[in-house]
Each structure stands twice: as C-alpha cells, then as structure tokens.
Amino acid sequence: PQTLRIAVMPGDGIGPEVVSEAVHCLESLREKHQLPIEWTRFPWPSHAWHEQYGEVMPEDALSQLEQYDAILLGALGDPGPMDDPERYLLPDSVSLAPLLQMRKGFDQWVCERPARLLPGARQYLADDRARDIDMLVIRENSEGEYVGQGGRLRQGTEHEVATQMEVFTRRGAERIIRYGFEQARLRAEARRGDGKQRKFPGRGGKLCESQVCVITKRNALRYWGDMYTEVFEEIARDYPDVATHHELIDAACMKFVQAPWTFDVVVASNLQGDILTDLAAVLSGGMGVAPSCNLNPDDPDMPSMFEPTHGSAPDIAGQGLADPTAMLFTTARMLEWLGRREPLLAKAGRELYDAVAADLAQNGGTRRDTRDIADSVLNRLK
C-alpha cells in the first residue's frame, strides 16, 4: 500500500515534550501493525526558528508541507511582551500566525473539537449529569472574523480608529452547516450501534436521534446571523431525521455551563467556535485532555492539521510536567482520519484512543509526569 507521510512539528513550549510522546506511540503502533506511515520532523514553525532566521517559518513552508498527508503539531507561541520584558519578544500575532496560514492555505475549513467527560477526567461542574456530556463542536475555520482584514487609522493618536472586518460567504456557511448535519447522522448511527440512543425534540414534536445546534449573534450581528439562519433552515430540510436548534453565542456559553449534556453537534463561526471550544475543553476535563483537528474534507491533496486545543504553556515548559493526553487523543484522531485512505490506520487510531482513555480512567486525577502518562499508554499498546 501507499505510504502516508506525516509532517511532525513540535513547535514551542510544551509542544516538543508532548509531540515526542506522540511519536513514541506512532513508532510502537507502526511496528506492531506494519503501518504504512513515515514522518519528518520540522524545526519550524517556532520561536527558535524566528530567533535564528527572523521568521517563524520559511517562506516556502506551505509548498513543502503540501507534500505531506497530514500535519501533527504540538503547540505554538511564547508569551507576549506584557509578561516579562526581559524575554526575546515575539507577539502572539507573529508566533501563532502559521496556524492561521496553514488553516487558510490548505483550506482546512472544519475544526472539530469533541467534548466528552471521560472517566478519570476532572469534573468542573457540580451537577453529576456532567458525566453525560457528549458533544461535538464544529468550528468554521476558514473565514468569518478571522479573515484578517482591517487596520488602524491615525494609529497612536487620540483620533485613532481600529477596524476589523468579518466576512462570511454563503458557500462557507453551507459547507460547514452541511458537515454538521452529516456528523449528526454519523453520531446517531454510532450510538445506535452501541445501543446508546439519545432523543432530541424535532420539528412537529417528532423525536430525533441527533441534533444540530447552530450558533450566531443574530440579534446584534445581523448580516451574517441572518444568512446563517437561512442557510441552516434550508439545509435542515435535507435532514428531516435530525433535530435543529439555534442559540445565541452568549446564551450558548451559559448553557455550556448550566446544561452541557443537552447538546449534540454544535456548529459555530470561527471566533464563536474558538470561544465555545475552549469551554468545551473545560467540560471535557481541561486543556490537558482536549484534542482538536483542522480538516479539509474534500481535497485529498491538501494535508489536514492535528493539534491539541491547548497552547504552549511556557510556564511549565521543559520540566516534563505537561499532560500528553490531549496530544495523544489528537494523534489518534489523525490516524483515524488517515484511515480514510488506509483502513489499517483507522484501526490503529482507535487502538490508541482506547489506550489513552483506559489510562485516563485508571490514573486520571493522580499527579503524573509527561513520561509516566506516555509510558502507561505505551504499555497498553504492547
């Protein structure tokens, strides 16, 4: 079979520590199952690369990466100037730019961040129904608030005006909303297989086995809010088996804390999705366990990118303290994704997921080093 190629990018802060454990797991799985994968380590994008070459990654970075089937990334970023003026200064907007460039350059228009409170993960909410949290937040990842258009007029003067343009296209809305409905169906199907159906009130009182909730702020940000609402209603007609729901972003954040177990699939814009997925990470037990991926579902020539939701956590970097769980879940998701091309990989992905979940269930809550956690997972893979 064709060998699938992975670009491995440790990045900054705790990135290298957690990525190195991910690579150990990949090695172990490759050996065990003769997986047709290989990988190349990239020293960029990173703070260190910038220190040496004056840029966070080379100019031809994207065309180099285009040769790969997936990108596995640890974390980017170093604290900005506000934290410690003695450091080598690199604002977030520079060090994190490659994330946005890859998402845009490879048209990774789906960002998927599931939230489940797995056994062993920390429960932040008082209500024990938190144990039933099982949602998938789907973030629009290619446009909207993140187009980077705007500027500063009369910069630095008392008359300064800063603008930032949000640009949404109907095509962008359609593809992400349709993707949401497809995922809802797949989730219902999987639950049916597991005998764990859920019920959501659908149109006309009918009970449905899955739900899509679309998020906007249409009462204040009308233009794209109305467009999203219309597109949502239109596409919903193709999915009469899926219940529909609408929440405003402010109310959605509230309900994520008050009753997160009522959500199934949530579709949100780039910024609103960014916010909801950080909340979703907390609902799953915190940044230490929250996986993420940036997908291009329709162009097989474009690599998708797999990076945990967490950042580079410079405060604990280099001490072997970082929890690699999120990175390992993310790696499992990558294998599953590559499984669309080579089914062996999907199986390996599930195996890795199960091993990480089993470790969490057994040891979650005890204080452990990066290495301890990874070793426990590796032992389960053997």
Added chain:
Amino acid sequence: PQTLRIAVMPGDGIGPEVVSEAVHCLESLREKHQLPIEWTRFPWPSHAWHEQYGEVMPEDALSQLEQYDAILLGALGDPGPMDDPERYLLPDSVSLAPLLQMRKGFDQWVCERPARLLPGARQYLADDRARDIDMLVIRENSEGEYVGQGGRLRQGTEHEVATQMEVFTRRGAERIIRYGFEQARLRAEARRGDGKQRKFPGRGGKLCESQVCVITKRNALRYWGDMYTEVFEEIARDYPDVATHHELIDAACMKFVQAPWTFDVVVASNLQGDILTDLAAVLSGGMGVAPSCNLNPDDPDMPSMFEPTHGSAPDIAGQGLADPTAMLFTTARMLEWLGRREPLLAKAGRELYDAVAADLAQNGGTRRDTRDIADSVLNRLK
C-alpha cells in the same frame, strides 16, 4: 430636593411581572424614606406595541426618555420564527433593537455586571472556592462589534457575501479602560473598609489590592487587539497601585469556569463582554439573580438604563414563576446610581440590596413564585 424621574418599561414576556415587583419595592421605600422620586410607566418598547402600531416604540421615544433621570427596563423580545411559526413573528433584531438604540442614543458606554456568588444562590461549579467569586465585568457598550455596519451582497444567491464591520476608537478604549481602573480602586477601598483585602501580583512582584484584567483576541483580531493592549499599558501607568492582567477571550471563558475567584475587575469589548457577562451570570447563580446596568457616567443629562441580564423568558411568562431577584438587584443599583444626585437614594438602594440578599440567603434554593419572593423582600423593607 429635586424630584428624580424614572421611566419604567415593563417590556415583554416576564418583564411586566418582575417590573411590577420592582415598583412595589420602590413604593415602599419612597413612603418609608420620603424619597424624592416619581415614575412613569411606558407601554413601549414591546411586542404588543409593535402589533398595534407596527413599530416597537414611537419614533420620538428617545427624546421623550431624555426627560427622565433613569430608565428601568424589564426585558424585551419574543422568540423568533424558528421556534413556533404560528406566533406573531418579530425577529429579535427588531424587538431588541430599542436596547441598542438607547445604549447608543444616550451614550451609555459602560455596562456593569458584577458576579458574586451570594449565600443562597446556586453553585454551578464543583470547586467550593466558587463561594469566593467576586468580580465586576465591565463591558464596553457603545462601539466595537455592535456598530451595526455591514450588509449582504448578492443576498440569497450562492455567491452571497455577508460582512460585519467592527469599529473601535481609541477614545472608546481609553474611557472604558480608565473606568475599569477607577472601579478597581473603589473596590480595593471598599474591601479595606470591610477588612477583606485581596492580593494580586503586580508589576515587579509588588502585591496590589486590586486588579484589572483586559480581554482581547489580539492573536487573531490584531488591529483593535493591539490598540487595546497599548491603551491598557498606557493607562496602567497612572494606576501603579492596581495589578494588571491580560487574557484572550477564549482563555478567559475557560478561566471563568476553572478559577473565577482569581478575577477582580474585567474589561471587555461589546461582544466579548456580552459573552463574559452571561458566563458571569451563571457564576452568580444564574440569570435569576444577575443584575446589569448601562451607564453614561459623564453626562448627567443622559439617562442611564437599568435592566437585568436576563431576557424575556417567554416559556414561563404570564405564570408568576419568574424570579424577580435580578430585577430587584438591578433596581437597587439604579437607586445607588441616582444617589450621586441625592444621597438618600443611595441609602435606599443599599437597603433594597441588603433585603434581597437576605431573602436569597434565607430562602434561595426553595421553589417560590414571583410574588413570594417579592413579598419576602417587601417584608424586610418594612
């Protein structure tokens, strides 16, 4: 002394029910202390007014209201078309528009939403340090994401593009950030009076008695994010006694759930503040208890507006089930605010606040009607 005039607007849904209890409390306090206040009830803005006259409020609404010293508003809005197509349809963007018109028209550039988990209020977080939550979220209320600029190009076609412009001014940033620092000082002073100092790490390791945290998304929305950061650093120099902190909106939402007791004053943009204040309401025990106000601190001719954070809750409207606590706290805040003109009112405001808090401490958590709660508060006022 001069009589202060209040425009009372019940609005929609549960608005009339909770406002009527607020008016009972005002009556009781006026009688008891000979307060120099009077009020006028307005049937608009409301859904009903729209049904009759085709607009949510009259065209000269703002100039009528300008005659008043404060506006006390219940709640606005009826569910949009997605919920029940049989209803008289009025989208949120129409029924809620008066809120935004009043905020803009009277330049109510400060929205203040405190979060404290008072005894008796519901604790949503598992960690008992939640009992120490005591923060003030200050939302920029006059510009930013809410300027309403944008549109829909090629509306309804597959080539549609919807834009929404965010416009931030340095003047807008300066006044809200400075207001935040002033509030931080006042809070430190009040805590010192109560012997309940808090400590926050300030610049150079110095411990400060208060903190301002400014929120942006400067790593993705650079233009105003950078401007806010610069203005924040500049103004902070005038307040060496106040600790400073910066959070990105996504991380801030996360920390509001993971460690909300670490915040003191939080300053956020219009949309980001909208989101954070809904979370802050949950931290305080939910929408039933969360007060809010929209202030114009520098022009005494412009009325400020007092409305709870909650909406019109049409699902429970008309049944006498709504919790009036948030409305009564909001009314207390109004009296306190009017106390800048007439100190008697400030005293009455504190009395009302104490009565509502005492009721909550004694009866919070038991299921009670609107009337029961209000009566218990009224008894305490006698």
